[in-house]
Amino acid sequence: MKQGRKSGLTFALTMICLVMGIIVAWQYGSVKANTQIASFEKKRVSELVEDILQERGNNEKLQQRIEELQNELAAFDTEASGDRDAMETLRKEARIARIIAGLETVKGGGLLIEMDAAGDRIIEDRHMLELVNELRASDVQAMSINDERIVATSEIRKAGRYLMVNGHQLVTPYVVKAIGDPKKMENSLRLLGGILEKYALYEFKVTLTPSDNLIIPAARDDEMALRINLMTPIEP
Amino acid sequence: MTRYRSVLFVVLMLFGIGIVMQFRTVMDKDTGSGPSARELAQRLDGERTEGARLLETLSKLEADYAERLRQIGENQGSGEFSSLLEARNQAFFQAGLTRVKGSGIVMTLNDAVTPGDMAIEDYIIHDSDIIPLLNELRIAGAEAVSINGERILGMTKTICAGPTILINSSRYPVPFEFKAIGDPQRLYDAMENSESVAVLRIYDIRVDIRTEPELVIEKYRSYGALGDLTAGLEVVVQ
Numbered sequence: 476m477k478q479g480r481k482s483g484l485t486f487a488l489t490m491i492c493l494v495m496g497i498i499v500a501w502q503y504g505s506v507k508a509n510t511q512i513a514s515f516e517k518k519r520v521s522e523l524v525e526d527i528l529q530e531r532g533n534n535e536k537l538q539q540r541i542e543e544l545q546n547e548l549a550a551f552d553t554e555a556s557g558d559r560d561a562m563e564t565l566r567k568e569a570r571i572a573r574i575i576a577g578l579e580t581v582k583g584g585g586l587l588i589e590m591d592a593a594g595d596r597i598i599e600d601r602h603m604l605e606l607v608n609e610l611r612a613s614d615v616q617a618m619s620i621n622d623e624r625i626v627a628t629s630e631i632r633k634a635g636r637y638l639m640v641n642g643h644q645l646v647t648p649y650v651v652k653a654i655g656d657p658k659k660m661e662n663s664l665r666l667l668g669g670i671l672e673k674y675a676l677y678e679f680k681v682t683l684t685p686s687d688n689l690i691i692p693a694a695r696d697d698e699m700a701l702r703i704n705l706m707t708p709i710e711p
Numbered sequence: 712m713t714r715y716r717s718v719l720f721v722v723l724m725l726f727g728i729g730i731v732m733q734f735r736t737v738m739d740k741d742t743g744s745g746p747s748a749r750e751l752a753q754r755l756d757g758e759r760t761e762g763a764r765l766l767e768t769l770s771k772l773e774a775d776y777a778e779r780l781r782q783i784g785e786n787q788g789s790g791e792f793s794s795l796l797e798a799r800n801q802a803f804f805q806a807g808l809t810r811v812k813g814s815g816i817v818m819t820l821n822d823a824v825t826p827g828d829m830a831i832e833d834y835i836i837h838d839s840d841i842i843p844l845l846n847e848l849r850i851a852g853a854e855a856v857s858i859n860g861e862r863i864l865g866m867t868k869t870i871c872a873g874p875t876i877l878i879n880s881s882r883y884p885v886p887f888e889f890k891a892i893g894d895p896q897r898l899y900d901a902m903e904n905s906e907s908v909a910v911l912r913i914y915d916i917r918v919d920i921r922t923e924p925e926l927v928i929e930k931y932r933s934y935g936a937l938g939d940l941t942a943g944l945e946v947v948v949q
Contacts, residue, residue, distance in 0.1 A: 491722060498726070499725050516748055519748050520746075522875075523748060523755055525872065525873075527751065527758055529881070530755065531758055533880055533881065534761050536934035537762065537934050539936055540936055540937075541765065541769050541772060544773065544776055545772065561780065565792075565796055568803075569799040569802045570802075571938055571940070572803045572937075573802045574946065575806040575865075575941060576807070578802070578805060581947060582947045584943065585943075604846055608842050608868075608869070611868045611869075612870050616866060616940065616943045616944055617944055625865050625866075627855075627856075627865045628849055629849065630849035656943075690947055701805060702852065703854055705892060706811040706813035706854050707811065708803075709809065709810040709812055710777070
């Protein structure tokens with residue numbers, strides 16, 4: 476009798492513990508899943524915020540560009556001065572386009588970067604590519620390496636111990652001129668774990684000099700830098 | 712009996728902890744601070760719709776503008792205006808501000824279908840994968856390049872931003888479609904034999920390359936005033 480009562484109690488307790496155990500395990504699983512969902516949501520939210528800011532910025536700029544064009548069109552319509560305005564606009568647009576293409580020598584404030592190998596390791600194409608790209612990410616407006624203007628078709632390649640840009644052999648030290656906001660560019664190069672830190676490990680000697688008067692020469696007009704002979708424009 | 716009590720005590724304590732944890736996660740969900748992902752997604756959609764509308768307005772205006780310039784040129788018939796217009800159009804072409812056509816290649820990059828044994832980051836495409844590819848296309852003589860329709864200029868930025876990559880001023884997720892105008896066979900061979908492409912393929916990133924007899928590459932989409940791109944530059948006359 477006593478024995479029977481005891482085993483009944485043991486059985487009941489076993490069942491309770493089993494049920495509890497299942498509940499706890501299930502609970503643990505759902506808590507874990509919930510925290511994972513929460514971290515995904517948090518990440519998703521910050522990405523969405525960035526996307527919204529980017530789109531909003533683009534839209535504001537589009538609005539500006541639309542107004543600019545509307546004004547130009549309105550100016551054409553005011554008779555007498557119309558044609559003269561149109562000519563002036565064409566000159567201005569051509570000048571801006573030639574600067575973007577890299578066909579004008581330009582002047583402005585920015586950062587002068589001198590780079591040379593001080594150890595056994597030589598400066599390779601990928602190192603220069605990385606530097607150039609870091610500058611692009613910091614809103615550089617014009618750039619040159621040893622006075623070779625960087626244009627849309629400029630390549631950076633390894634040629635023996637040195638680099639070749641726009642089909643021209645360069646020698647060290649490499650002097651990169653970058654017109655833009657010198658603070659912004661310097662900060663992104665000096666970032667913790669950034670490329671200057673890496674170059675220090677490679678024993679590259681790098682000096683940064685902000686300057687308010689950098690002159691960057693135009694690309695040579697020899698189809699080596701800016702190549703356009705295999706394509707034709709589609710007029711709007 | 713005391714043994715049963717202590718067992719019961721432990722069991723009930725676990726039960727209690729379970730309930731509290733559940734309660735807390737439910738609470739956390741309800742009191743999430745700031746706007747929810749859904750609200751933000753709606754706002755983003757709104758901005759994108761607005762962007763599409765503005766872009767449409769802009770391209771209409773640009774067409775009107777080009778037409779107007781052509782009319783003035785025809786009416787005047789004078790040499791000066793026509794030659795200015797021609798010089799301006801040539802400069803736009805050289806700067807990448809005009810749509811272009813020619814033969815070349817199309818190369819598509821897509822993340823690995825299923826990640827293997829290495830770190831998950833290795834199976835995803837980063838800006839550091841795209842940058843050498845652009846350089847190799849240039850070495851192989853590419854004259855015009857676009858990624859997902861974004862024309863690549865000399866100062867174009869490509870920045871990795873989470874699962875998307877910022878190109879010029881818009882963010883794009885995978886797949887990345889490169890178009891390059893140049894000598895198709897030379898471009899094709901260069902990319903098929905490229906070390907960067909080989910490395911991507913080791914990580915099961917899908918890289919498809921094909922030649923195209925005729926390709927159209929979009930012009931650089933300029934947000935803001937044209938002069939914004941050159942605001943810090945002054946022309947030096949030599």
